[in-house]
Amino acid sequence: MLDLSDHSILSIRFCGKDGTFAPPSPIFRCMTRARPYDRNVALDAALSLFWRKGYHATSLKDLEVALRMKPGSIYAAFDSKHALYLSVLERYFLRTRDELRTLRDGSGPVLKGLAEHLRGVARREAHDPGRSACMLVRTMLDATAGEAELGARARSYLDAIRDEIEAAFRQARADGELPDQADTALLAQRYQSNMTALRIEAHRGLGDAALIGLAEQMAQEIEALGSGRLASPPKA
Amino acid sequence: MLDLSDHSILSIRFCGKDGTFAPPSPIFRCMTRARPYDRNVALDAALSLFWRKGYHATSLKDLEVALRMKPGSIYAAFDSKHALYLSVLERYFLRTRDELRTLRDGSGPVLKGLAEHLRGVARREAHDPGRSACMLVRTMLDATAGEAELGARARSYLDAIRDEIEAAFRQARADGELPDQADTALLAQRYQSNMTALRIEAHRGLGDAALIGLAEQMAQEIEALGSGRLASPPKA
DNA sequence: AGCTGATTTGAGTGATCACTCAATGCTTGA
DNA sequence: TCAAGCATTGAGTGATCACTCAAATCAGCT
Numbered sequence: 001m002l003d004l005s006d007h008s009i010l011s012i013r014f015c016g017k018d019g020t021f022a023p024p025s026p027i028f029r030c031m032t033r034a035r036p037y038d039r040n041v042a043l044d045a046a047l048s049l050f051w052r053k054g055y056h057a058t059s060l061k062d063l064e065v066a067l068r069m070k071p072g073s074i075y076a077a078f079d080s081k082h083a084l085y086l087s088v089l090e091r092y093f094l095r096t097r098d099e100l101r102t103l104r105d106g107s108g109p110v111l112k113g114l115a116e117h118l119r120g121v122a123r124r125e126a127h128d129p130g131r132s133a134c135m136l137v138r139t140m141l142d143a144t145a146g147e148a149e150l151g152a153r154a155r156s157y158l159d160a161i162r163d164e165i166e167a168a169f170r171q172a173r174a175d176g177e178l179p180d181q182a183d184t185a186l187l188a189q190r191y192q193s194n195m196t197a198l199r200i201e202a203h204r205g206l207g208d209a210a211l212i213g214l215a216e217q218m219a220q221e222i223e224a225l226g227s228g229r230l231a232s233p234p235k236a
Numbered sequence: 237m238l239d240l241s242d243h244s245i246l247s248i249r250f251c252g253k254d255g256t257f258a259p260p261s262p263i264f265r266c267m268t269r270a271r272p273y274d275r276n277v278a279l280d281a282a283l284s285l286f287w288r289k290g291y292h293a294t295s296l297k298d299l300e301v302a303l304r305m306k307p308g309s310i311y312a313a314f315d316s317k318h319a320l321y322l323s324v325l326e327r328y329f330l331r332t333r334d335e336l337r338t339l340r341d342g343s344g345p346v347l348k349g350l351a352e353h354l355r356g357v358a359r360r361e362a363h364d365p366g367r368s369a370c371m372l373v374r375t376m377l378d379a380t381a382g383e384a385e386l387g388a389r390a391r392s393y394l395d396a397i398r399d400e401i402e403a404a405f406r407q408a409r410a411d412g413e414l415p416d417q418a419d420t421a422l423l424a425q426r427y428q429s430n431m432t433a434l435r436i437e438a439h440r441g442l443g444d445a446a447l448i449g450l451a452e453q454m455a456q457e458i459e460a461l462g463s464g465r466l467a468s469p470p471k472a
Numbered sequence: 473a474g475c476t477g478a479t480t481t482g483a484g485t486g487a488t489c490a491c492t493c494a495a496t497g498c499t500t501g502a
Numbered sequence: 503t504c505a506a507g508c509a510t511t512g513a514g515t516g517a518t519c520a521c522t523c524a525a526a527t528c529a530g531c532t
Binding site: 072 | 479
């Protein structure tokens with residue numbers, strides 16, 4: 001009983017299989033069947049949206065616009081809003097972790113790299129009009145009892161990042177940048193706390209100079225570890 | 237056309253006008269018309285709920301249960317979910333501010349009080365099974381563009397708290413606990429950042445010992461300010 | 473051209489959202 | 503004892519939620 005008699009306008013969209021929504025090109029090489037969207041592009045769009053609005057405040061309507069996909073396609077590709085968020089969160093985590101890994105794999109001294117990382121985040125956020133705190137922290141704070149899995153996932157990713165930071169401190173110690181008795185676990189925990197606080201201050205809208213100054217203070221505390229005197233925490 | 241014939245049980249609730257839900261006392265002094273709920277009790281219930289679940293994830297249904305009020309009563313008393321949240325947020329802010337004020341008004345040295353405050357928060361959170369980060373921070377992170385007022389309010393409360401902290405540092409300086417050149421604005425900002433980070437770590441579920449250790453580290457940094465050497469931040 | 477099967481579509485699903493209001497019930501003053 | 507007046511009630515409002523599925527679309531093959 002579907003009556004199409006009054007459908008005078010049908011929507012027309014062109015989708016290149018690389019995910020760009022360009023008008024159709026005559027050169028269409030198709031193997032099995034190309035997807036008219038690119039999974040990575042879609043995930044990046046979802047990441048940006050979820051990061052900005054949070055899980056609860058982001059509706060399927062928002063996602064449809066951001067991903068340029070209809071609900072059916074979204075569900076075919078990502079199963080559910082919840083599953084999509086988990087995919088996005090993993091993507092965010094992997095990027096953050098890789099960014100930290102380059103600090104260890106880089107050529108310069110690791111301690112200096114950790115300090116510079118703090119300065120770099122502050123500088124980047126200072127110039128970003130859409131400042132936003134760490135997505136893992138946001139997810140953790142936002143996850144309710146009903147979405148325990150989200151919270152647990154965010155926590156485990158945060159733990160993995162802490163481990164990555166500790167690995168960097170351990171390498172610094174092995175390289176002789178830190179005294180042998182340096183407590184790398186404690187240093188990593190404090191470093192991560194500082195980074196969390198720094199990014200929340202960025203989200204808060206702290207003035208550029210103050211933000212960079214805060215990072216500078218934290219960075220110098222890291223660098224001071226190398227000079228020996230503060231390498232181990234104060235005694236209780 | 238209301239048929240009550242099959243209502244064999246009617247709910248019975250007794251509400252003292254002080255908000256306690258005690259059985260009716262023969263001594264009911266009523267001036268104009270006693271409210272069967274106490275605004276403060278209701279606000280506390282809403283505070284607990286909103287703090288735990290966040291603004292978006294808390295539904296009117298949740299509030300009806302927590303406040304023991306029907307939707308009509310909630311709207312008569314608080315206008316809207318949004319307005320209720322603002323009232324609750326102010327309540328939270330005032331408590332936090334007052335707690336800080338007692339540090340200044342107390343008898344002991346202010347610097348020691350600030351350090352003890354960090355230790356106290358860590359100890360309190362360590363024993364609280366329902367650990368939760370600062371509600372102002374949560375609100376700020378949760379507020380979307382569509383609820384700009386919520387975010388702005390949270391930010392201004394955070395600013396007010398920073399001012400309160402700075403006032404404490406200024407008093408410490410006036411009392412001779414800090415050197416004259418101590419930068420109280422910078423100290424306050426860092427103190428608040430540390431507190432934010434500490435409470436997020438609590439929310440994260442950091443082990444009790446680690447949480448208390450983190451606070452101890454922060455507290456000793458504050459106390460070290462009094463010994464002169466670290467009173468001003470490292471030079472850039 | 474026409475068939476085939478993978479893919480996209482978008483109107484529609486029931487549930488739940490924040491919120492309303494006519495009706496009810498209780499307290500008070502007469 | 504009762505009328506008046508207001509706080510409380512809770513079923514109901516339209517909107518929006520996450521999500522579904524039959525139909526349309528399109529590339530590749532014959």
